[in-house]
Structure formats: structure tokens, C-alpha cells
Amino acid sequence: MKKPKVLIADATDERMLRAAASSQANDVAEMEFVGKPEEIQGAAAKIGINLDQSKIWTQENYHNIDKLVTDYYETRKSKVPDQQTAQTEVMTDELLFGALLVQSGVADGIVAGSLSTSAHVIRAALRGLGLAQGIRSLSSMFLLTLPSLPHSRKLGFADCAVITDPDAHQLADIAISTAATFGKLTNTIPRVAMLSYSTKGSASSDSTKKMILATEIVREREPKLLIDGELQFDAAFIPQVAERKTPESPLHGDANVFIFPNLDAGNIGYKIAERLGGAQAIGPILQGLSKPMNDLSRGCSVQDIVTMIEMTALQATTSN
Numbered sequence: 001m002k003k004p005k006v007l008i009a010d011a012t013d014e015r016m017l018r019a020a021a022s023s024q025a026n027d028v029a030e031m032e033f034v035g036k037p038e039e040i041q042g043a044a045a046k047i048g049i050n051l052d053q054s055k056i057w058t059q060e061n062y063h064n065i066d067k068l069v070t071d072y073y074e075t076r077k078s079k080v081p082d083q084q085t086a087q088t089e090v091m092t093d094e095l096l097f098g099a100l101l102v103q104s105g106v107a108d109g110i111v112a113g114s115l116s117t118s119a120h121v122i123r124a125a126l127r128g129l130g131l132a133q134g135i136r137s138l139s140s141m142f143l144l145t146l147p148s149l150p151h152s153r154k155l156g157f158a159d160c161a162v163i164t165d166p167d168a169h170q171l172a173d174i175a176i177s178t179a180a181t182f183g184k185l186t187n188t189i190p191r192v193a194m195l196s197y198s199t200k201g202s203a204s205s206d207s208t209k210k211m212i213l214a215t216e217i218v219r220e221r222e223p224k225l226l227i228d229g230e231l232q233f234d235a236a237f238i239p240q241v242a243e244r245k246t247p248e249s250p251l252h253g254d255a256n257v258f259i260f261p262n263l264d265a266g267n268i269g270y271k272i273a274e275r276l277g278g279a280q281a282i283g284p285i286l287q288g289l290s291k292p293m294n295d296l297s298r299g300c301s302v303q304d305i306v307t308m309i310e311m312t313a314l315q316a317t318t319s320n
Helices: 014-025 037-046 065-075 083-092 094-103 118-128 168-186 206-221 233-237 239-245 263-275 302-317
Strands: 005-008 030-034 109-112 139-145 154-158 191-195 226-231 257-259 280-287 293-295
Touching: 005 014, 005 094, 005 302, 014 030, 014 037, 014 302, 030 094, 065 083, 065 094, 083 094, 094 109, 094 118, 109 302, 118 293, 139 168, 139 263, 154 168, 154 263, 168 191, 168 206, 168 257, 168 280, 168 302, 191 206, 191 233, 206 226, 226 233, 233 239, 233 257, 263 280, 280 293, 280 302, 293 302
Parallel strands: 005 030, 005 109, 109 293, 154 257, 191 226, 191 257
Antiparallel strands: 139 154, 139 280
């Protein structure tokens, strides 16, 4: 299998350079860079990394920049008034340029965010890559590994970082995207639980109705996906509880993907699992895009970046 090519933006950051060198050495991916070559090479030289054999893409050295701008303008006509504006956007925004390189097939994925804001990364992803076919909402998931569970079982939690208060259609997008991402990253069949404070009508509110409707939408759009809701977490995760509360559920208390009703619940949930449950949480992993682009916290460590490069490479390897 061909090794995926991952672009590194924010590449003057020592952490990004060290992570890229580690990933390259360990054959995680073929690493290339986006930015001003002299600045990136200078930053690398200061920490003893030689980039003489590495490709550093910039708008000025890309051989097909006119086509890149034209293609960008054609996809953004409803938002960009003219081709000159499109050219200015591409030529002045390294993250957008990097995303367009991935969209055009020069690379398979891109990682950014150690120096850039999440808003900048997400904006570049939406403008340069766009959403995957059939998906209308960019979202995110966390991949959790719980060493206390058999075989250090992995779970997917979403959305914990992007959409504040999703409606039923957005929740359906989140569920479909998370199931796909989880399957790609773990090589495991996703079993999706739409979470609530209610299980199968034990309570009724706008929130529970939203989760029920979202479940129905997913079943209509993806009839082969194993999903159930609305479910309380214990009914989705513990077989004995599921047997008592919802014996007819196809999940049988064995869900591995959990969709939360809003960002508050998702973010709180993954942090509780991480801090009290000892889970290792990887993310947020962006999803719903046509091709992989992932964001980092500006407080990230070198190991955090290495892990996200690996996630991006896995997404790229298994993408359409």
C-alpha cells in the first residue's frame, strides 16, 4: 500500500518539525511542508533537522497555481465575487493553499493548528476541501482508549468540539461521519448510540425528541448502519442494563460510538472519561470533509502532533 503524503502547516514551529521528523522516520507518512521555505528551513536548522531533501510548498513555487486559483474560484463563486479575490485569498493564506493542495491530489491530508487558531483551520478546511458528498455539517470526534476495558477497547465520542447545539439533521451528519471515522481508524464495525437522559421514551422533551428524530434520519440515509436511540449511556454500554431497560435494542449494550445531544454534554463526557476513567483521548479529529484536514491545540505536545499525523494518515489511507 502506498504511504500517504501528509502536509504540515505552521511548519516554523519546533514541535511541528520534530513531530514531522519522527513520523517520517517511523514510516507513518511521507511528510511535506507548507510555508515559506527559507523560514521553515531556518527553524529546522536551529534544532538540527535537515530539510534539504524535503518538499516545501509555497504559492510562489507551485507549478500549477493558476489552475489551483481557477478551480478554487469555480467552487466558491457564490461566496467569492471575482477571480482576483480568489487569487488574493489563495496567495495570502497558507492554510487555504495547503487544503487546496490536498483537494487537488498533491497530498493526501494536512495537519495544522499549533500556531493557527481553530477558526482559521476550520475555515481553510471548509473553503479548500469542502464537505464530503451527502454531508452538510463539519463535525469532530474524539477517539478514546480505555485501558481498564478488555483489550484496551476503543470508543468514539462526538461531537465534543465543533457544533454547539446541533439539530436533528446535524446530529444525523455527526452520527454518520463519526461511524465512518471510527471504522476507518479502528478497523472495527461501528455500533452507534444516540445518547440522552432518557431510554426509549422513559422521559419526553424537545431534547429526547431530537435524538429520536436524528436516529430515524440516520436509518433512512444509512440503512446498513447499526444504530439505536434515544438511549442512556448505561443502556448503550452495559449489556446487563440494556437487557433490563431495552431488550429489543440491536446494540445489546455493546455500543462503541456515542453521539451526544449537544457540545456541553460531549465535551464534559469525554473529559470525565479522560480524567476520572483514565482514558487516552485523541482529538478533536475533524470529519465530514471531502479529504482529511486536522486541527491541533496551540498547547499541543510533539507526541500530540505525531498522533494526529498518524490519524490523518489513517483517514487518508482509507478515504474514498
